[in-house]
Amino acid sequence: MNETILIDESGKRTDGRSIDELREIKLTIGVLKKANGSAFIEFGKNKIIVAVYGPREVHPKHMAQPDKCVLRCRYHMSPFSTDTRKNPAPSRREIEISKVIREALEPAVVLEDYPRAAIDIFVEVLQADGGSRCAGITAASVALADAGINMRDLVAACAAGKINNKIALDINDVEDKEGSADMPVAYLPNLEQITLLQLDGILNKSQFTECLEKALQGCKMVYEIQRKALMEKYFGNDLSLDDENTEEIKE
Amino acid sequence: MSLSRKSPIILEYLRKRQMLDLLTTGKRLDGRNLDELRKLEIDFDVIKKADGSAQVKLGNSEVIAGIKVETGEPFEGLEHKGALIVTAEVLPTASPFIEPGPPDEDTIELARVVDRGIRESEMVDLEKLVLIHGKIVYTIFVDCSIINADGNLFDATSYAVISALTSCKLPIFEIQDDVVINTGNKKDPPITTLPVSITAIKIGDTILLDPTSEEESCMEARITITTNSNGEYTAIQKGSTGSFTLDQIKYVADIARNKGEQIREKIKELMKS
Amino acid sequence: MLEIKKKYVIPGDVIVEGNYKPLMNVIKKENSIISTRIGIAESSKDGIRVIPLSGIYIPRINDIVIGKIIDNSSLSWEVDINSCFSAHLPAQDVFGRDFSPARDDMKKRFAPGDLLTARIIAFDRTRDPMLSIQERDLGKILHGEFLKISSTRVPRLIGKRGSMIQTIEQATQTKILIGQNGILVVSGQNHEGMNLAFQAIKMVEDEAHTSNLTQKVKDLLNVQDESPQKEGDNTTVGKEGYINNNENNSETNDIETNNNTSEITISKGESS
Numbered sequence: 001m002n003e004t005i006l007i008d009e010s011g012k013r014t015d016g017r018s019i020d021e022l023r024e025i026k027l028t029i030g031v032l033k034k035a036n037g038s039a040f041i042e043f044g045k046n047k048i049i050v051a052v053y054g055p056r057e058v059h060p061k062h063m064a065q066p067d068k069c070v071l072r073c074r075y076h077m078s079p080f081s082t083d084t085r086k087n088p089a090p091s092r093r094e095i096e097i098s099k100v101i102r103e104a105l106e107p108a109v110v111l112e113d114y115p116r117a118a119i120d121i122f123v124e125v126l127q128a129d130g131g132s133r134c135a136g137i138t139a140a141s142v143a144l145a146d147a148g149i150n151m152r153d154l155v156a157a158c159a160a161g162k163i164n165n166k167i168a169l170d171i172n173d174v175e176d177k178e179g180s181a182d183m184p185v186a187y188l189p190n191l192e193q194i195t196l197l198q199l200d201g202i203l204n205k206s207q208f209t210e211c212l213e214k215a216l217q218g219c220k221m222v223y224e225i226q227r228k229a230l231m232e233k234y235f236g237n238d239l240s241l242d243d244e245n246t247e248e249i250k251e
Numbered sequence: 252m253s254l255s256r257k258s259p260i261i262l263e264y265l266r267k268r269q270m271l272d273l274l275t276t277g278k279r280l281d282g283r284n285l286d287e288l289r290k291l292e293i294d295f296d297v298i299k300k301a302d303g304s305a306q307v308k309l310g311n312s313e314v315i316a317g318i319k320v321e322t323g324e325p326f327e328g329l330e331h332k333g334a335l336i337v338t339a340e341v342l343p344t345a346s347p348f349i350e351p352g353p354p355d356e357d358t359i360e361l362a363r364v365v366d367r368g369i370r371e372s373e374m375v376d377l378e379k380l381v382l383i384h385g386k387i388v389y390t391i392f393v394d395c396s397i398i399n400a401d402g403n404l405f406d407a408t409s410y411a412v413i414s415a416l417t418s419c420k421l422p423i424f425e426i427q428d429d430v431v432i433n434t435g436n437k438k439d440p441p442i443t444t445l446p447v448s449i450t451a452i453k454i455g456d457t458i459l460l461d462p463t464s465e466e467e468s469c470m471e472a473r474i475t476i477t478t479n480s481n482g483e484y485t486a487i488q489k490g491s492t493g494s495f496t497l498d499q500i501k502y503v504a505d506i507a508r509n510k511g512e513q514i515r516e517k518i519k520e521l522m523k524s
Numbered sequence: 525m526l527e528i529k530k531k532y533v534i535p536g537d538v539i540v541e542g543n544y545k546p547l548m549n550v551i552k553k554e555n556s557i558i559s560t561r562i563g564i565a566e567s568s569k570d571g572i573r574v575i576p577l578s579g580i581y582i583p584r585i586n587d588i589v590i591g592k593i594i595d596n597s598s599l600s601w602e603v604d605i606n607s608c609f610s611a612h613l614p615a616q617d618v619f620g621r622d623f624s625p626a627r628d629d630m631k632k633r634f635a636p637g638d639l640l641t642a643r644i645i646a647f648d649r650t651r652d653p654m655l656s657i658q659e660r661d662l663g664k665i666l667h668g669e670f671l672k673i674s675s676t677r678v679p680r681l682i683g684k685r686g687s688m689i690q691t692i693e694q695a696t697q698t699k700i701l702i703g704q705n706g707i708l709v710v711s712g713q714n715h716e717g718m719n720l721a722f723q724a725i726k727m728v729e730d731e732a733h734t735s736n737l738t739q740k741v742k743d744l745l746n747v748q749d750e751s752p753q754k755e756g757d758n759t760t761v762g763k764e765g766y767i768n769n770n771e772n773n774s775e776t777n778d779i780e781t782n783n784n785t786s787e788i789t790i791s792k793g794e795s796s
Binding site: 208 | 252253254255257327328356357359360362363367371372373474479481482483484485486487488489490491492493494495496497500501504508
């Protein structure tokens, strides 16, 4: 097979990363004033904005569930986000990704706390690179936290894959197209639960385990970035609780 | 927009209790063990008008896959390959909960996951199906109709697709004076491997294979893992609103290789007879 | 039971391990108490809770809220209370028991856009919140300027036994109506005072979690440091309702809600 060279002799990938390195991630929280929660993520060349509205009333009303909240999710790519213009109507791919993103986030949200209400998550890909569903999940999870919705854990997502027969972390666009496997994973880092797992491509038994474990490592790295962004947004540099806030309650 | 919904099937409380009690003893409502698959039956070439077809019964779940071969333009970026398109429709005949109309997200996911399993394994050597590079290629449509739905439609549909593909005959097209001619002759498709999917669900902390629709109505999470003839993994899809631990996934991944090989042998055997 | 040092948390953070009781915005998983919100985790003799720093208002029985009339049916008004549930004010509550849709003109009492203070008298998982204005000082609001803050900041704005809000009101010569749903109505004698009050409220909203907030607000308002404690005196409707309801409603609500810790815990120590 004449596979494109994606890792050079010194172990560097096409964008200069090593096989264990994430692309640069920039995560900004609270970017939309009208939304209850929001986040903007730059994950490599991905630029994705996420808005969370709710909990709010469900329309039409018969969609409401009496014992828990309805979680709704739309993943959408802007027409200008790709090399050739994308038809703005939702594609089958987008419908499937909307579903897997919702299912990746739903285990983290305490839906029972908001009966009869709905939480809407809008993931808009403004510029697409490889791994947009993982970047979308990562941003959506902090947007949910920003909206003050009860969550059991954050959800961190990252892919690993196989390029030039090596397992590499965080597959980008070129590597996704030219490489031989891509495995996106979402993870609840504190509860140690996998909430998204997909695979396109061929992996043997040992590569499968290596790839899954590498993706989980990536999720943990992404989680640290989520955590830092939330802490900075909410607590700024004031990370030491002084008397006013730390005084214990005497009994 | 994707939204959380309840399972349309509401299992009677007593039956659910019975199922959960049985699961703790490693048994299921239909008497199977946790890792036991339902009986698989395949009839080949059931639709004579199609270039290939198969009717698969996995327990009570029943799927017909039919193949139509045409010529057309290749996909963008894949000018050196023939085109393979897998679709699926859950017919209103399949259960009282299906209404006719455009496919919902579950059906779209089903079709895309089955398609991915076939495509990513490179089951059909599509590079051998090019008439004029970049212009005219074979286009193979595999359309699946689910006529009876009793759980695990992912595997039933996937088995129908691979059965239809391996048993189909491609019409031989030729280019004469820039026009595509159907010579009237037929040839075997260039099959390289048999990708077999295995689906497991999680109820509580119990993993069970090849779920019925009753079992699916109680599931927290689902996972479908496809392996090829070399025992390599070619596609995975986790579904539903629960989660798995790493150990659970490794367990299903191992079992998917073993059970996948059994199904592969079974399909080959049924094809010969 | 050990006391836990307060700390900043995000969803998923394990606050403490051991046999503690989960109170608010936390879940118990095996032996761990885990935060479900961004906020400040703290312990009390009853257990562990997180005081959240974001989130919408979730109604609770007995809360005093400020709402906006949106619409009416022939028997009740629909009221926007800045939550995921719109509330209902029955016409009987306003007109009395002999209310007759044929005789009484509901539009004359409340029209869409009107603001009112009301108490939530019923709310559970199955019904939208029900309001009542059958108390002194509840009802239509006729004067003042409207302001919205996050409902998570309301306890901080009120302060320990009303200390914060009294400081602001006295220094700016204003009256501030506070709904627990984060809606405020400010009225005052002059523009300067009103502006100063807005600035102080904004400061509380932006810096609710920071240390030494009372002093910062006092500096902004140019207040000499003397204790403004006159308990129960000079309180506005919303505030009074707030203080009252803290004493008796902690068990009345079956829905795990947005934080409504008492001001005693959230603004601990600031006026000591």
